[in-house]
Amino acid sequence: xxxxxxxxxxxxxxxxxxxxxxxxxxxxxxxxxxxxxxxxxxxxxxxxxxxxxxxxxxxxxxxxxxxxxxxxxxxxxxxxxxxxxxxxxxxxxxxxxxxxxxxxxxxxxxxxxxxxxxxxxxxxxxxxxxxxxxxxxxxxxxxxxxxxxxxxxxxxxxxxxxxxxxxxxxxxxxxxxxxxxxxxxxxxxxxxxxxxxxxxxxxxxxxxxxxxxxxxxxxxxxxxxxxxxxxxxxxxxxxxxxxxxxxxxxxxxxxxxxxxxxxxxxxxxxxxxxxxxxxxxxxxxxxxxxxxxxxxxxxxxxxxxxxxxxx
Numbered sequence: 001x002x003x004x005x006x007x008x009x010x011x012x013x014x015x016x017x018x019x020x021x022x023x024x025x026x027x028x029x030x031x032x033x034x035x036x037x038x039x040x041x042x043x044x045x046x047x048x049x050x051x052x053x054x055x056x057x058x059x060x061x062x063x064x065x066x067x068x069x070x071x072x073x074x075x076x077x078x079x080x081x082x083x084x085x086x087x088x089x090x091x092x093x094x095x096x097x098x099x100x101x102x103x104x105x106x107x108x109x110x111x112x113x114x115x116x117x118x119x120x121x122x123x124x125x126x127x128x129x130x131x132x133x134x135x136x137x138x139x140x141x142x143x144x145x146x147x148x149x150x151x152x153x154x155x156x157x158x159x160x161x162x163x164x165x166x167x168x169x170x171x172x173x174x175x176x177x178x179x180x181x182x183x184x185x186x187x188x189x190x191x192x193x194x195x196x197x198x199x200x201x202x203x204x205x206x207x208x209x210x211x212x213x214x215x216x217x218x219x220x221x222x223x224x225x226x227x228x229x230x231x232x233x234x235x236x237x238x239x240x241x242x243x244x245x246x247x248x249x250x251x252x253x254x255x256x257x258x259x260x261x262x263x264x265x266x267x268x269x270x271x272x273x274x275x276x277x278x279x280x281x282x283x284x285x286x287x288x289x290x291x292x293x294x295x296x297x298x299x300x301x302x303x304x305x306x307x308x309x310x311x
Contacts, residue, residue: 034083036067047072062087140311143264147311148227148244152261153194153254162194163309164258164265165247166231169221170305172269179274179284180299181208181217186281192253195310200276201248218274222249222307247307252277252285252294254308259292272303 039054045064051057055066057075064075064082075082139158144151147163154161170176187207189200204219226235226245235243250258255275262268270290277285283296286303297303 034065034067036065038065045075047074056085142261145231147309148229148231149309150231150265151311152265152308153257161311162250162254162257163311164261165225165227165307166265167267167306168269168304169225169307170218170303172304175302176271176274176304177216177218177221178300178302179218181211181215181220183208183211184282184299185211187278189276189278192251192277194251194254197251197254197276197308198246198248198310200251200278204249204276204278218303218305219249219276221305222247222276225307244309247309249274249276249305250308251275252287255285255287256292256294258306258308259287259289262289268306269304272297272301274303274305 036053038056039052041056042049042051043057045057045059050071051066051069051073053066053068057064057066059075062075062077063085064079065085066081067083068081070081073079073081075084077084137159140146140151140154140161141158142151142154149163149165151161152164185207187204189203191197191200201219201223204217205223208217209220225247226243227233228235229242229244235241235245237243252275255273258265268289270288272286272288272295275285275287275294279285279296282298284299285294286297286301287294
């Protein structure tokens with residue numbers, strides 16, 4: 001009997017030492033004595049569990065051992081059912097700081113911040129010395145042969161205006177050339193007014209060239225035209241010649257200006273001429289040089305073309 005009691009006491013002491021290593025403080029009330037051996041550790045106490053004598057539980061940071069089988073008996077230091085094995089001790093002194101760890105890998109750079117406000121303007125610099133007097137640009141007049149053709153419009157400065165080719169680009173033998181390239185479609189070239197013909201022509205060619213890569217049509221005929229300074233000789237590519245290749249199909253407005261100067265430019269037939277101004281997917285604007293009236297005609301109509309360019 002003494003050996004059995006000694007064995008139980010040794011097991012209890014070993015259990016206390018295990019709890020002490022984990023930071024618990026041993027405490028055995030003088031009013032109680034442990035009269036059971038350790039059975040097993042049941043984890044945190046639960047009111048729903050059934051416990052047997054010798055079961056060890058944790059409750060409110062303290063350890064208890066069941067002295068007898070029980071159910072829903074809350075562990076407490078003065079309980080006859082539970083025996084307080086260990087209570088949480090006071091916090092020990094802070095240990096010495098550990099050695100500094102190695103420096104970590106630098107993080108990814110952050111996003112660039114917003115641009116700051118613009119600073120005040122600096123002082124005005126010293127004025128430069130006056131330049132030499134330039135040569136006055138020549139004043140152009142209507143009916144002047146210039147830039148590969150005949151001037152038929154000039155602005156108020158006399159230095160900018162429009163030039164017409166000296167002859168039609170279309171073949172009069174077949175009555176002219178069609179506006180479309182075999183497919184009725186909207187090209188978005190409804191622009192009119194001075195300079196609108198150049199933009200219209202570029203859009204028409206870009207929009208329609210894919211309909212028939214081998215085909216030809218009014219805007220392309222005007223855009224492909226090139227001529228030397230005298231307005232008659234085709235360009236050969238020699239470095240010594242002056243060649244003009246920036247011709248286009250005039251807008252509806254520019255075509256009417258050309259009609260008004262038909263006696264100055266000369267070479268026009270009493271026939272219909274195409275403009276580059278589109279009305280819709282099927283028809284475009286033209287002008288009859290017999291009476292000056294402008295008409296919407298189907299794009300497959302065979303009309304004449306007179307290219308123009310700006311200066």
